Amino acid sequence: MNEEVLFKELDYKAVRSSGPGGQHANKTSTKVELSFDVENSEGLSNEEKIxxxxxxxxxxxxxxxxxxxNEDSRSQHSNKEIVTRIFISEVRQALKKPRLRKKxxxxxxxxxxxxxxxxxxxEIKANRKNPLK
Incomplete structure (x- = not known):
């Protein structure tokens, strides 16, 4: 995995955040959407893509x-950083090979x-039975 190439392939889009927030939320686009084309990525090998x-x-x-x-912050810039961090951690986690189980x-x-x-x-259950039988 080549992280520098992956960062160049990321597409960001700022959109209006959902939920309450008054005038500020109604006029600013703070929510950040990250898009990454897995199939056409040059930063990943075929095995990594699979x-x-x-x-x-x-x-x-x-x-x-x-x-x-990501729409955690009121700042578009910090949301972009957060979503990029989440992307890298998700990709690293997906590429991590699980440990083999030792029998x-x-x-x-x-x-x-x-x-x-x-x-x-x-014995406890046997003692519950009627002794006359």
Whole structure:
């Protein structure tokens, strides 16, 4: 992953933020939408593109464009920084390879403990029954 190339491929769009805010919110475009074309990116290898498309499928539309938005701040500039940071962290997380699971077996003591607990439970239930039968 070449981050410098990725930063050049990002498209930003400022739109009006939703929710309350009075006169300021009605006349300023502080919400920032980030668009990134995953399929046509030159900063990613083919394997990385496949991984990102698989792991971030919920955020990628039918055209293969990854969309992220942010409207936390009242400042367009800080929202742009935040959404860029989120983008980088999401891509890094998607490209991170999961650790292989090491197979383990239960210890002898844990097996004995489990069997004792089962036996105790069955005795408790057996004592609930009517003794006349």
């Amino acid at each position: 991984l990102i498309q698989k792991k971030l499928a919920a955020r990628i539309n039918k055209e293969g464009i990854l969309k992220l938005t 383990t077996r239960p210890t002898r003591a844990s097996k004995i403990k489990r069997l004792k607990a089962k036996k105790q439970k069955s």
